[in-house]
Amino acid sequence: MKSYAVRNLRLCTKDCLCLYVCPTGATDTEDSIIDVDKCTGCGVCAESCPSGAITMMPLQLPPQQHKTxxxxxxxxxxxxxxxxxxxxxxxxxxxxxxxxxxxxxxxxxxxxxxxxxxxxxxAGYMLPQSSNAQDLLKSLIDNPPSPDFPVESAKKLLELIPCNDCR
Amino acid sequence: MKYRCNICGYLYDDSRQEVPFNELPDSWTCPLCMASKSQFTLLEEKKEEKPAEPVSIDEDAFELSAGQLSALFSNLARGAEKQYIPAAQKEFTVLSEWFLKAAQDNSPASIEDLAEYLSNDINKGYKDIDSIATADSDRGALRVNVWGDKVTRMLSNLLERYQSEGEDFLLNTEVWVCTACGFIYPGDEPPQICPVCKVQDWKFEKQERRKA
Missing domain, CATH: 1.10.287 (Helix Hairpins)
Incomplete structure (x- = not known):
């Protein structure tokens, strides 16, 4: 799987063709957000949507352009x-x-x-997945700016988000 | 003669208008973005500016303050939202709010302080970004420079008008903020598209009055 489907509700005109074509039911959700866990990335929903409301989001994002x-x-x-x-x-x-x-x-x-x-x-913090963002989280965990800093949130983020450009 | 708005690029061509630009009252504002008459530049007169002075880089520029870290994490929260990762959006928001609180020191602030920051941004900061981003061919930095420079000029313009007109300036007028670029627009309704970044009107948010 290289990508997953996301739906822009501002564009969705409720034609519901995505429900009809989806092989796994990932598009059939109560909150109108496509179920990322069920999505196989096949892309048929995006191809069949008459209002162009569905985009295939790449799973692995390229690194940000180099900053001097x-x-x-x-x-x-x-x-x-x-x-x-x-x-x-x-x-x-x-x-x-x-x-x-x-x-x-x-x-x-x-x-x-x-x-x-x-x-x-x-300035280099485009993506939550970037090594810049991950290094910043790590440094805040190692050296919290004060005792009440929410270290747990920073740790959870490192678990939740894979790095896209780490060596 | 032709005059162009520094903020949105609207062109006032004397040959197509009933009133020549010079005879418009000082209270006249740009029909597209509401910037003051003073924000217009005569096109023929615009000459190449001399190249900017070389910019020296202070080591402090790499240290991020609590206020910057708050914006950095609210930006990553937005990124997580756009990628449909609500759990990460929530944690980034926790960090952003923690740093926002850490940044507040109740130090006195005045409209004059703001005016000074704005003037420094317009006369130095954005010129430095422009010359360095051009030299290093950084398209992203040039883009943020164009939007930021225009929005900052509008903020400076709005502050000047508030300083001269006082509360009358916004008495029966709503204040709208473009959530894509930060452009501020005074008017009953938001513009159809943002004069700076061209996003549609539904991306504008109205600034609500203080809750009683």
Missing amino acids: EKVTAVLNLMSQSKAEQEKAALQIAKETEKDGLYRLMMAFARSNRIMAEDLLRE
């Missing part, structure tokens, strides 16, 4: 600026009683979070 140290460094500096702005916007929102300023600052916090996420993706 300089690119990583400038992107990191920018995500740090966005993180500081998120923090400042949340603080201003918390303290103000004005409705307009509150909404603007909450929107600023959200916007800065989205930009920081995007910058960190491009």
